[in-house]
Amino acid sequence: MTVIPGTRLAEASGLHKTFGDIHAVNDVSLHIDAGETYGLLGPNGAGKTTTISILAGLLEADEGTVMVAGERIRPRSTRGRAAIGLVPQDLAIYPDLTAEENLKFFAALYGMSRRDSAPRIAEVLDVIGLTDRRKDRTSKYSGGMKRRLNIGIGLLHSPRLLILDEPTVGVDPQSRNAILESVETLSGEGMAVLYTTHYMEEAERLCDRIGIIDSGRVIAEGTRAELTASIGEQERIRIEVTGQVADAASRLRGLDGVTDVAAEDDAVVVLADDGSARLSAIIERLAGAGAQIGSIDLARPDLEAVFLHLTGKALRE
Amino acid sequence: MSAVVTITAKDLKERLRDKSFFLLGILTPLVLAFVLDLVMGDLGEGQLEVDIAVVDADGSVVSSQLRAGIAGLDGEGGLEVTVLDADADPDAVIDADGYDAVIVIPDDFGDRVTADGGSAPELGLVENPDRPVQAGVAESIVVGFTTNIERARLLARAADELGLDVAPVPPATGIELDRVWPGGEGLDTGARMMAGMAVMFVFFTVQFGVTTLLDEKKSGTLTRLLAAPIRRDSITAAKGAVSFLLGVLATMILMVTGTLLMGADWGPWLGVSALVVSAVLTAVALMAIVAGIAKTSEGASAAQAIIAVGLAMLGGSWFPVSGEGLMGLLAKMTPHYWFLNGLEDLTDATTWTVVGRPVLAMAVIAVVAGVPAAVLLRRRLRP
Ligand SMILES: Nc1ncnc2c1ncn2[C@@H]1O[C@H](COP(=O)(O)OP(=O)(O)OP(=O)(O)O)[C@@H](O)[C@H]1O
Numbered sequence: 134m135t136v137i138p139g140t141r142l143a144e145a146s147g148l149h150k151t152f153g154d155i156h157a158v159n160d161v162s163l164h165i166d167a168g169e170t171y172g173l174l175g176p177n178g179a180g181k182t183t184t185i186s187i188l189a190g191l192l193e194a195d196e197g198t199v200m201v202a203g204e205r206i207r208p209r210s211t212r213g214r215a216a217i218g219l220v221p222q223d224l225a226i227y228p229d230l231t232a233e234e235n236l237k238f239f240a241a242l243y244g245m246s247r248r249d250s251a252p253r254i255a256e257v258l259d260v261i262g263l264t265d266r267r268k269d270r271t272s273k274y275s276g277g278m279k280r281r282l283n284i285g286i287g288l289l290h291s292p293r294l295l296i297l298d299e300p301t302v303g304v305d306p307q308s309r310n311a312i313l314e315s316v317e318t319l320s321g322e323g324m325a326v327l328y329t330t331h332y333m334e335e336a337e338r339l340c341d342r343i344g345i346i347d348s349g350r351v352i353a354e355g356t357r358a359e360l361t362a363s364i365g366e367q368e369r370i371r372i373e374v375t376g377q378v379a380d381a382a383s384r385l386r387g388l389d390g391v392t393d394v395a396a397e398d399d400a401v402v403v404l405a406d407d408g409s410a411r412l413s414a415i416i417e418r419l420a421g422a423g424a425q426i427g428s429i430d431l432a433r434p435d436l437e438a439v440f441l442h443l444t445g446k447a448l449r450e
Numbered sequence: 451m452s453a454v455v456t457i458t459a460k461d462l463k464e465r466l467r468d469k470s471f472f473l474l475g476i477l478t479p480l481v482l483a484f485v486l487d488l489v490m491g492d493l494g495e496g497q498l499e500v501d502i503a504v505v506d507a508d509g510s511v512v513s514s515q516l517r518a519g520i521a522g523l524d525g526e527g528g529l530e531v532t533v534l535d536a537d538a539d540p541d542a543v544i545d546a547d548g549y550d551a552v553i554v555i556p557d558d559f560g561d562r563v564t565a566d567g568g569s570a571p572e573l574g575l576v577e578n579p580d581r582p583v584q585a586g587v588a589e590s591i592v593v594g595f596t597t598n599i600e601r602a603r604l605l606a607r608a609a610d611e612l613g614l615d616v617a618p619v620p621p622a623t624g625i626e627l628d629r630v631w632p633g634g635e636g637l638d639t640g641a642r643m644m645a646g647m648a649v650m651f652v653f654f655t656v657q658f659g660v661t662t663l664l665d666e667k668k669s670g671t672l673t674r675l676l677a678a679p680i681r682r683d684s685i686t687a688a689k690g691a692v693s694f695l696l697g698v699l700a701t702m703i704l705m706v707t708g709t710l711l712m713g714a715d716w717g718p719w720l721g722v723s724a725l726v727v728s729a730v731l732t733a734v735a736l737m738a739i740v741a742g743i744a745k746t747s748e749g750a751s752a753a754q755a756i757i758a759v760g761l762a763m764l765g766g767s768w769f770p771v772s773g774e775g776l777m778g779l780l781a782k783m784t785p786h787y788w789f790l791n792g793l794e795d796l797t798d799a800t801t802w803t804v805v806g807r808p809v810l811a812m813a814v815i816a817v818v819a820g821v822p823a824a825v826l827l828r829r830r831l832r833p
């Protein structure tokens with residue numbers, strides 16, 4: 134694989150997709166260069182998986198086009214498919230086959246000869262740490278092992294664009310770190326990566342550029358620095374609260390210096406200019422509303438703050 | 451094409467590794483065939499045994515000739531004929547001795563035969579209500595004899611009018627026992643049960659192919675298949691191929707087991723293969739429709755089980771059916787009917803081509819079901 138960093142590898146323009154009344158993808162355009170990791174960050178139901186499904190040629194877009202490695206991607210055509218490696222959000226492995234058999238099958242499906250695939254399979258098994266267990270049926274694997282194999286299958290044919298749809302959901306911290314490290318390695322080798330997540334930390338750590346997606350729209354896009362700069366010098370304050378969270382949150386709206394307020398399950402998230410100075414006023418209000426206050430977390434501007442600022446919602450609600 | 455082979459090989463590996471293919475596809479039909487053969491074994495070894503009695507109430511020269519003619523059938527084609535006393539009561543002897551039917555030669559029989567003109571001579575038949583099939587055989591014998599006698603009588607009269615001297619035709623000429631077993635006489639009970647179970651269970655076996663499209667959906671692997679650089683048609687084609695191969699494998703194993711363990715003689719193997727291949731094709735097409743409609747593989751299995759058993763009953767897997775009436779029409783819409791009838795014809799045949807008609811009938815069913823099946827399965831190809 135020869136990769137010239139910086140060449141445009143994938144480009145989606147003006148994608149639309151509706152399911153009945155739901156406008157799941159609403160005018161999404163994005164591009165990814167070779168060697169670049171692009172993050173699609175958004176809450177549940179934002180349209181990440183639908184966007185990815187269109188990019189990978191699984192779904193037909195109602196409108197818009199996708200080009201990958203110079204080929205138009207469409208469900209009815211096989212063109213350009215070999216350039217894409219997909220790691221679906223839901224596990225996609227055969228439970229009655231071993232890891233090795235799973236990999237052999239998909240290698241054959243991607244047109245790799247036995248001679249080429251044998252060393253590559255050994256390599257992938259090593260990367261995902263399943264060499265010792267390669268002859269066991271995957272139904273006997275732990276959740277983390279299954280996830281790692283799920284990723285391994287996507288890498289197998291050395292795609293030029295690797296699409297990972299929330300690969301770390303339901304994974305223990307150790308496996309999660311291993312997954313993030315291998316994505317970093319692959320990206321370093323020149324692979325273009327499209328990574329969706331609703332974990333802000335993952336997007337911040339991995340991605341060169343990030344698109345923030347909500348209700349089918351990419352509402353902001355840029356590097357982490359560009360995105361956080363857009364909200365100025367505000368600070369994000371997260372306060373754990375028990376009791377009437379929504380009620381407590383509503384009391385904070387309109388408080389001097391507070392620009393955005395959102396309620397999570399058990400916390401209130403506030404965006405405020407010069408947050409540290411406002412903290413006592415905020416706590417006073419919350420206590421006045423009868424809320425029990427737990428831990429308080431004050432952070433420099435981050436992607437979560439950007440999301441809150443743009444949507445008025447918390448990323449995980 | 452290579453994608454079809456790759457997916458087919460993967461599926462076969464998965465299925466053959468799984469015990470349920472052997473359990474449902476081979477062991478269960480085998481055991482059932484044995485059990486049913488034991489239970490229904492008294493239907494006869496290869497031929498229907500029919501026990502008939504004759505009562506000659508006339509005692510004339512003509513009637514004794516006829517009586518001798520009927521008695522002469524004793525020992526032929528599974529028939530047993532007993533001549534009773536002239537005053538025996540047919541109903542009483544059926545009750546007491548269990549005859550399948552009693553043929554009664556009425557006391558005016560001789561006079562009627564020799565009379566000039568008048569109505570045709572008749573024979574009485576008292577049937578055992580518990581043995582309708584066997585009584586039917588007796589009935590066909592009676593019809594055969596009366597037709598012959600009437601023909602002879604008309605011939606004699608015509609000759610008489612022309613002034614010719616013709617020797618009377620002996621009554622027993624040209625009687626054929628054509629009604630022995632509705633559905634044919636070729637296979638013995640064990641072989642028939644074996645074939646019936648084989649064609650019934652192939653409907654279960656083919657599930658292990660087409661229905662796995664729903665399993666691929668459940669395991670998420672369908673997404674990967676759809677993302678791979680292969681034509682979408684190769685996915686459904688592979689599923690059909692897996693069904694077909696498993697179906698043929700299981701059915702051929704059962705047919706061979708039938709010859710080895712039950713001494714079944716199917717006739718030319720080329721004909722057997724043609725019947726098996728076409729029956730499996732129809733099963734694949736019919737079950738693919740279910741797989742194309744069902745929401746989950748559990749739902750598909752339940753629906754397929756109902757259809758498999760229902761069609762088997764209609765088509766004669768459990769008990770023989772005739773091809774007549776509404777039930778006959780329904781039977782002819784099942785591959786089971788044609789498969790079994792094809793085998794019945796084949797066992798006595800010298801050439802395998804006698805299966806042409808059943809094979810053609812099954813091909814029609816396969817195409818009629820196969821087209822909607824392909825459309826429905828294709829609609830399943832969604833991430
Ligand atoms: N096949 C479908 N039929 C109907 N609605 C769908 C379908 N697929 C997705 N949707 C809807 O489209 C919207 C976007 O869904 P999508 O799966 O793309 O979100 P997501 O960002 O991947 O969410 P998550 O983080 O939960 O995976 C949701 O409202 C979802 O209910």
Ligand SMILES: [Mg+2]
Pocket residue numbers: 181182183222298
């Ligand atoms: Mg998703």
